[in-house]
Amino acid sequence: MELVSMSWEEVEGAVTALANVIKREFDPDVIVGVARGGLIPAVRLSHLLGDKLLRVIHVKYYKGVNLHLKKPELYADIKRISGKVLVVDDVADTGTSLEFVLKHLKRKGAKEIRVVTIAYKPQSRLKPDYFTFKTDKWVVFPWEEAPVKRGGQ
Numbered sequence: 001m002e003l004v005s006m007s008w009e010e011v012e013g014a015v016t017a018l019a020n021v022i023k024r025e026f027d028p029d030v031i032v033g034v035a036r037g038g039l040i041p042a043v044r045l046s047h048l049l050g051d052k053l054l055r056v057i058h059v060k061y062y063k064g065v066n067l068h069l070k071k072p073e074l075y076a077d078i079k080r081i082s083g084k085v086l087v088v089d090d091v092a093d094t095g096t097s098l099e100f101v102l103k104h105l106k107r108k109g110a111k112e113i114r115v116v117t118i119a120y121k122p123q124s125r126l127k128p129d130y131f132t133f134k135t136d137k138w139v140v141f142p143w144e145e146a147p148v149k150r151g152g153q
């Protein structure tokens with residue numbers, strides 16, 4: 001599968017652009033970052049949207065490029081939630097994890113939920129309310145690869 005890599009500067013530009021649109025259209029009571037890929041964008045959006053309350057849910061579906069579990073697994077949950085919720089992830093790939101998270105948060109008490117991702121793949125079962133670009137490539141974010149250099153190498 002073809003890859004597309006994003007730099008920190010590109011991610012910052014994408015998240016800032018998303019925040020500017022969200023500020024005009026939606027005022028969430030809480031931001032829920034989907035671990036792992038959605039955590040950095042969720043923290044940044046929390047700051048850009050006025051230090052919104054931030055919660056984390058950890059759902060795992062992928063084991064690698066095009067390798068996934070039969071169904072999403074919940075590793076870390078949140079307690080009851082209410083009001084308007086902004087769910088943040090890095091990419092809507094198959095949409096399976098995001099669908100799982102939305103259903104789960106509705107059961108937990110969320111009244112209105114919107115989804116934001118940096119990237120959106122057209123084959124996704126769920127189209128985010130907000131995203132910055134569409135691609136069919138595997139997206140590599142800067143927090144996913146950090147080669148470690150040791151003295152003498």
